[in-house]
Amino acid sequence: MKPAFRLDQHPRRAQPLLSGPPAGYFEQLPQRVMDRLPQPEAETAAGWGWLLSLPPRWRTSLAASALLTGFAASFWLSAPGGPAGAPASIASIASLDAVPQTELVGYLLGPEARVEPTDLTELAAAYPDVNSSILHASDAEILDALDAQPAEEPAVL
Known part of the structure; x- marks a missing residue:
């Protein structure tokens, strides 16, 4: 049988005292770390070198103005009345005029x-003769059709 292990029976090894860093270690450390980092390539496009020489706030304002100009240009060009939308809107009106009114x-x-009745009343108000060209009925026939519609009974409380 093995004897029990007791820590106080075993002598400790001599430990060296902690020593300080070498002279100038902390002064040289940042430069040594920077030397280990990969260096960016110095090559830039020939036309864009001037952009790197600008201060950062000017580059930011230049980028913001380019973005806003692009947005305004795309908004203006995509508007229905804009220069790009003008021929298409004229063509769509011309093709709509070619469709007979009765089919429309x-x-x-x-x-x-999905047309609401109010849309049709606005159409009738804008073009008063539209009803006469579509409805081929006399006034008496229209009144008879309206009288035949069920009336709502008032609610008795």
Whole structure:
């Protein structure tokens, strides 16, 4: 059987005292760390060298103005009345004028068109003769059709 291990029976080894850093170590440390970092390439495009010579706040303002100019130009060019939208809007109006009015009204009255009754009243107010060209009925027939509609009964409380 093995004897029990007791720590106080074993002598300690002599430990060397902690020594300080060499002279000038902390003064040289930042430069040694910077020397180990990979150096960026000094090559830049020939046309963009002037941009690197500008102060950072000027480069930021230049980038912001370029971004805002691009946004304003894209907004202006994509507007319906803008220069790019003008020929397309004229072409769409011309192609819409080629469709017969009875087909347009038939489409607008159909279930697939999402037209509110107020839209149709605005159309009738803008073009008073639109009803006479579509409805081929006399005033008496229209009044009879309206009278045949069920009336709402007042609620009795």
